[in-house]
Amino acid sequence: MDVVVLPDPRRAERLAARLIADELRGNPRLVLGLATGRTMEQVYRELVELHRREALDFAGCRSFNLDEYAGLPATSPNSYRAYMQRHLFDQVNLDPANTHLPDGTAGDLAAECSRYEELIEQCGGIDLQLLGIGLDGHIGFNEPLSSFASRTRVVMLSPETMAQNGPLFDDLGQMPRRALTMGVGTILEANRCLLLATGAEKNRIVTQFVEGPLTAMISASALHLHPHCTVILDEAAGGGLQGLEHYRWIFANEPKWNTYR
Ligand code: GLP
Numbered sequence: 001m002d003v004v005v006l007p008d009p010r011r012a013e014r015l016a017a018r019l020i021a022d023e024l025r026g027n028p029r030l031v032l033g034l035a036t037g038r039t040m041e042q043v044y045r046e047l048v049e050l051h052r053r054e055a056l057d058f059a060g061c062r063s064f065n066l067d068e069y070a071g072l073p074a075t076s077p078n079s080y081r082a083y084m085q086r087h088l089f090d091q092v093n094l095d096p097a098n099t100h101l102p103d104g105t106a107g108d109l110a111a112e113c114s115r116y117e118e119l120i121e122q123c124g125g126i127d128l129q130l131l132g133i134g135l136d137g138h139i140g141f142n143e144p145l146s147s148f149a150s151r152t153r154v155v156m157l158s159p160e161t162m163a164q165n166g167p168l169f170d171d172l173g174q175m176p177r178r179a180l181t182m183g184v185g186t187i188l189e190a191n192r193c194l195l196l197a198t199g200a201e202k203n204r205i206v207t208q209f210v211e212g213p214l215t216a217m218i219s220a221s222a223l224h225l226h227p228h229c230t231v232i233l234d235e236a237a238g239g240g241l242q243g244l245e246h247y248r249w250i251f252a253n254e255p256k257w258n259t260y261r
Pocket of ligand 1: 035036037038039040066067131132133134138139140141161165
């Protein structure tokens, strides 16, 4: 696992966007796994900027989002489909037919989850999976005790997630208690994972998942099983890491980071 700790959130978000952009330039048919949440908003802003300023081309890109709330139609402003339209899809040249999220309104949610897994496979698997982290250590909506072998499925949200994401809903009563999410096993099959976490409130969980033991209580810790995972943090989120100086030294000296410093 590569850990990069940058002085401020803007630099962390910009690095995440640049890494995504470079993967896309290297492979115009990129299958891109996408994430939602407040942390990602600025990453998408950066990508939109790169599209406008440097003609970053999404025409051949296929995208798969990690998750969606159960029961929320795409028209609901709180759905992750609406989030993605607002922050990215409506502002770049991604073909709408190539943007995929699980359908939270499907009649048979279990069948929808299987369909989603098959679609990912038909597209050749995910090349780069962007990830955030929940305060309970979730990636996607893989709440504590999600199996490391789990696949796309319906899950109950944890009380911590209800508290974390609830304020985004006008009325907490409208927040679904269940969601469809790629599994930890699905995420681990991506060729590359890129996790971004910023802000002091993520400090505790970041320290636990980066330097703590592998545990199903913290789904993000499964990323240690991934051979190509990059974790980008700002000082506030990464400042509690014991190996901070070591990670800084690697970022300052490792040639592969030359163009990103
Ligand atoms: C939601 C998403 C997660 C994301 C998390 C982080 O719960 N399902 O994939 O990691 O939000 O949210 P934020 O960036 O707002 O802290």
